Amino acid sequence: MEMHMSPEVLEGLSRARRKAAQTSKRLRVLMNGEVYPVLRSWDNGFAVSAQDTPFLRGTVEMLDGSRVLHECLIVCSEQDGPEIRYEVKRRQSAVDERPLDFVRAADAPVALLEK
Numbered sequence: 001m002e003m004h005m006s007p008e009v010l011e012g013l014s015r016a017r018r019k020a021a022q023t024s025k026r027l028r029v030l031m032n033g034e035v036y037p038v039l040r041s042w043d044n045g046f047a048v049s050a051q052d053t054p055f056l057r058g059t060v061e062m063l064d065g066s067r068v069l070h071e072c073l074i075v076c077s078e079q080d081g082p083e084i085r086y087e088v089k090r091r092q093s094a095v096d097e098r099p100l101d102f103v104r105a106a107d108a109p110v111a112l113l114e115k
Contacts, residue, residue, distance in 0.1 A: 030061040039083055047083040056086060068094040
């Protein structure tokens with residue numbers, strides 16, 4: 001069964017889908033101090049709104065709310081209508097503490113208490 005809709009109705013539906021995707025997901029991209037919502041994501045990439053997001057390139061941080069998930073090296077894959085798709089070339093998981101360049105002993109003191 002085929003349905004024909006006017007361009008205005010199709011544009012309204014598209015706008016509603018984009019708005020629902022932006023408000024329902026917490027996934028965002030952080031670049032140069034600016035945060036942009038991710039419309040959808042997959043294993044090796046993600047898509048953002050072409051209207052609200054400038055062209056991104058280089059290293060970005062993927063956020064879930066305010067928590068950093070990954071640091072990613074991205075390149076633009078393609079622009080398809082209202083969204084821009086990016087391909088992730090390298091993804092590094094975020095860690096809460098800095099890596100050590102030495103072996104920490106299991107019985108090492110945690111802090112120095114002064115008298």
